[in-house]
Amino acid sequence: MYCAHCGFPLQEGMNFCPKCGNPAAVGAAPPAIAQASPPVYPEAGRGALILILGILALLMLGPFSGIPAWVMGAKDMKKIDQGRIAPAERTMTQVGMILGIVGTVLGLLVLGIIVVTLLLVFGILTSVAGFTNAAAVILPVCAGIGTRR
């Protein structure tokens, strides 16, 4: 048997609870201890979204999803540090942000390589076209000289 006020175990025949001094109104079980409510965070984490954006950045989208993952990840990491977002979001947010940064850098490198390649190809084509044009001008002249003879 327990005190109905404080849950202190009572022995038979006690009129007052030795702990809290209240009359020994006997309860069947100790009063439910108020359970620590889980902490409430004012903002929802976006870890899953950031992680998906980071993976897409790494796989194909480069800066197009990498920069949003990077920016959102940096913002949310700050909010997690401030306790505004649940710490459970930290891993996904951090990994997503890192993938976003890597995807952005790799994407820009690939874009750079494509641009340089296009410029080189264009340059080669231009010089080929230059020869072709020169030939187009020179050959008829030669032909004209030929027919005059």
Ligand SMILES: [Zn+2]
């Ligand atoms: Zn008591």
